[in-house]
Amino acid sequence: MNGISKYIRLSIGIALGIFFVWMIARKTSWQDFLRSFQDIHLGWIFLGLLFLSGGYCLRIFRWARILQPKAGLHYFRQAGGPLLAGFALNNVLPFRLGDVARAFLFNRQLQVTSGTSIASLFLERVFDLMTLLMFLSAAMYFFEDALPHWSGLALTLCLCGSAGLLLLTLWPRRFEKYCLWIAGFLFQFSARWAERVRKEVKAGFVCLNAASEKSQVLKLLGLSLLVWLFEGLFFVSLAFSLPALSSPIGAWLALPLGTLATLIPSTPGYIGTFDFFVIQAMVWTHNSQAASTAFSLLTHLLIWLLPTLAGALYLLNRPLGFSLRKLGHEAPT
Numbered sequence: 069m070n071g072i073s074k075y076i077r078l079s080i081g082i083a084l085g086i087f088f089v090w091m092i093a094r095k096t097s098w099q100d101f102l103r104s105f106q107d108i109h110l111g112w113i114f115l116g117l118l119f120l121s122g123g124y125c126l127r128i129f130r131w132a133r134i135l136q137p138k139a140g141l142h143y144f145r146q147a148g149g150p151l152l153a154g155f156a157l158n159n160v161l162p163f164r165l166g167d168v169a170r171a172f173l174f175n176r177q178l179q180v181t182s183g184t185s186i187a188s189l190f191l192e193r194v195f196d197l198m199t200l201l202m203f204l205s206a207a208m209y210f211f212e213d214a215l216p217h218w219s220g221l222a223l224t225l226c227l228c229g230s231a232g233l234l235l236l237t238l239w240p241r242r243f244e245k246y247c248l249w250i251a252g253f254l255f256q257f258s259a260r261w262a263e264r265v266r267k268e269v270k271a272g273f274v275c276l277n278a279a280s281e282k283s284q285v286l287k288l289l290g291l292s293l294l295v296w297l298f299e300g301l302f303f304v305s306l307a308f309s310l311p312a313l314s315s316p317i318g319a320w321l322a323l324p325l326g327t328l329a330t331l332i333p334s335t336p337g338y339i340g341t342f343d344f345f346v347i348q349a350m351v352w353t354h355n356s357q358a359a360s361t362a363f364s365l366l367t368h369l370l371i372w373l374l375p376t377l378a379g380a381l382y383l384l385n386r387p388l389g390f391s392l393r394k395l396g397h398e399a400p401t
Contacts, residue, residue, distance in 0.1 A: 156379025
């Protein structure tokens with residue numbers, strides 16, 4: 069049954085990806101799309117790649133700080149390969165096998181337990197989600213006049229969500245019993261699922277409790293803001309590389325909206341889901357459909373290609389003695 073549920077989830081993700089690609093294709097003039105690449109500025113693309121590379125360096129540093137708060141520069145170098153390998157595997161394989169790899173396959177190299185690795189990924193996701201909600205709130209406030217009428221409610225929910233996550237990272241012990249109760253209530257129809265969810269929640273709170281010192285939370289929050297600032301500058305640089313975009317600063321809305329859309333089930337590499345919402349953000353901020361589609365394709369290609377190539381080079385030059393089949397058995401169901 070577990071294997072069947074994996075493939076059902078994959079099938080749903082592929083179907084949603086195809087649906088969003090169809091939604092994009094039916095609205096786009098492909099002649100205008102191709103013309104959007106005329107007079108493209110390669111200097112802006114090069115600058116964008118520098119920002120994207122800097123963002124990944126900050127991601128590595130943040131993960132190293134979560135795993136070993138007092139580790140030195142040598143540990144930063146040790147953590148870099150596994151993090152990039154995880155992103156590369158997520159980009160080409162289903163079932164988020166890159167996260168599974170980071171949780172189980174590099175622990176000897178990183179000198180941590182699997183529990184610590186799993187909890188570190190949970191904490192990384194919490195800080196990413198909190199920061200993205202902050203960025204989305206700021207972008208929605210700035211572009212308020214251009215957004216649909218329901219954006220005021222969405223802005224309020226984003227602010228509440230980011231505030232709640234910040235409180236969760238500062239005082240996790242006060243929230244643990246409530247989260248465990250909610251998890252048990254939501255999955256009371258299945259004892260197996262309830263126990264699995266409780267186990268994951270407890271693992272997450274182990275990491276949250278360890279990182280809940282205000283100085284550590286502020287450091288991780290600062291690093292997370294820098295991570296997404298650099299990624300935002302990557303988006304904006306690519307927007308300025310396309311003269312067909314009349315409002316390139318719309319990329320500040322495309323960044324959080326497109327990234328949060330990857331939470332929707334989709335194909336490996338988030339084909340369709342990421343693109344549709346990036347395009348929608350650019351159209352809302354007064355760019356044409358064709359130019360917005362060109363921007364989405366260019367952004368998605370580069371944001372997929374850089375970590376995939378870097379992670380693949382690491383895996384090819386450092387045999388780990390595991391098979392993809394074995395990795396698949398560890399994937400969450």
